[in-house]
Amino acid sequence: MHPDGYVTYLVDRNINYTNVCTINCQFCSFYRPPGHEETYTQTYEEISERIVELEAIGGSRILMQGGVNPALPLQWYTDLLTHLSTHHPSIDLDCFSPIEIEGVAEICEMSTLDVLRAFKDAGMHGLPGGGAEMLVDDVRKDVSPKKGSPANWLRVMEEAQSLGLTTSATNVIGFGENTSQRIEHMRRLRELQDRSLNVHNTGFTSFIAWPVQLETNSFGRRNRGQNKYTLGAGSSEYLRHVAISRLFFDNIEHIQASWPTMGLAVSQMALLGGADDAGSTMMEENVVSASGTSKMDASEAELQSSIYRAGFTPQRRNSDYEHLETAINPEATKMLIAPVPRQS
């Protein structure tokens, strides 16, 4: 699909606007239940300050996600989106995930489609693919019993696509699922992609997989009673999953390597195994990193360097994978990338 030798990357910032959540996913060390002393919700001004820092390095989008916070009504979100799109018109606002959309819909007694419409009208550019994890009912019931069903995740994504929002698909492996279940996840995405391309003339821009991070998780429910699963996935298994996904998704154009969870060295190898995108600078990340991954930001020069060293040409892009003008940092051609030690 990408014979031109370019590997794309995005200069962006992750923002995790609230850690209050009522969903209690087994693998999540980020959230705090309502009333917990460590809860936070950022103000519009605090979020804006983070975007100003992104603008200072020439970034083009934010990826803003958080917990399902029952204290935040629809208007909190629409006012936030209006504030951000007014003050930062050049930044694409890729925000929330299907479970957050379901949460707002439930609190406000609206349909998820109407919530998405209101968010789009207020300036939302895209709905990122967070919260998909493993779109297989058995696995989801075990690791995220209070999360919306796989069918709900797919429905909300299709609704977002019907409105022309930019969407991506994700996949977390290593919950003890078997190979058939991994393929089941990908099959459901591929079928939705076929339908969306036909019906809505749009679909997922990309597929991004990574192994569940386990350093600070006990996975009590998943390993309860008779159930003993081998959790997590190492580098070899991750790379094979990337390669299989490239072969499997004949209808999703881009496969993204995950340096935040695998380290830059393994993500370079993913570029040789089917991925054509090196991900993004992120600047900060708090959800996955709360479960143990160690390095959660990369400079543009680091991403360019890792792309060069894998044998490709770095190409800056925006959220829609349109190529942007790319200034190669002189440091990128000589910087040494130290492999990040990963769990086995």
Ligand code: SF4
């Ligand atoms: S993964 Fe998301 S939905 Fe699940 S508990 Fe954490 S913040 Fe909540």
